[in-house]
Amino acid sequence: MKQAKTLTEKELKQVLTYISLHRHAPRNRAMLLLTHWAGMRVGEVAALRIGDVLNADNSIKSEIRLTPEQTKGRHARTVFIGQRLRKELASYVATLKKPDPDRPLFATQKKAGFTANTMCQYFHWLYKEVGITGASSHSGRRTFITNLANKGVGVRVLMSLAGHRNISTTQAYIDVNDEMQRVAVDLV
Template sequence: MAQAKTLTEKELRKVLNYIAIHKHAARNRAMLLVTHLSGMRVGEVAALRIGDVWTGGAMIKDEVRLLPEQTKGKHARSVFLGEKLRKELLAYLATIDRSDLTMPLFFTQKRDGFTANTLCQHFHWLYKAAGIDGASSHSGRRSFITNLANKGVGVRVLMELAGHRSLAVTQKYIDVNPSMLRSAVELI
């Protein structure tokens, strides 16, 4: 099976522009950006509760502690939320009822939380409708890791951010592209 497509900035903007003019824009934008700006797996996004990201005040946590039951490998891990993602999540939270911190952060039209499978399908259709071929629910995660690698972040740090237990797995996520190759030869 082919790896999920790594999105360029232009392709990500295209998906966000598509989302902006359709139903559930705030939710869909926030869900998509969680994968692209934190590298979380779709199952981890689906498992998020309001209290995982929100302090209950006017702030978003800068670190989310995922419990073993929220992760793929059943190993607790921390996910760091940068300023850009915290602003996106705060804007999204302003659009929903936040009175119960145990409620799913992202929910369907029926007010149920997404499952990993339904969210995977949802991302598939968002990318397809936006005209991005080869993208899947894993594209945000691959794009996150590749973009950080492009900026010179070491593979050991990438491994920790991704929640991988093997450098070899992390290295498979990094999509080598012409821009990376050009930058590399300019270092000489």
């Protein structure tokens, strides 16, 4: 099976622009950026509750603690949320009428929480609408890991951030590109 496309910064901006021009923009932007800026799986994003990201004082947590039920491998893990993503999540949460900690963070138009499947279908549709071939619901995660690898983050740290249990799994996510190779040969 072919791996999901890793998006360039320009392609991510295209997707975010498309989202901004359509209904539910704050919600859809936050869902997408959790995959691109935190490396979360779509199933993990769909499983989030408002209380997973919101502190008692209504500020955004710097870490999301996923329970085994919220993860693919049924292993609890911590997702670290950077400053940019905390601002995005704060903007989104501000649009919610009553942020009940037990409610799904991302609700559909019918007020129910997204399932992993419906969110996966949304991302597939979104990338298709923008015209990005080969992108899927896993593209954000691959882009996150590849971008950090490009910036010199070690594979053990990447493995931990991704919630992988084997280093070989993480290595398969890293998309080697021409820029990485140029930087590497310049190190000699």
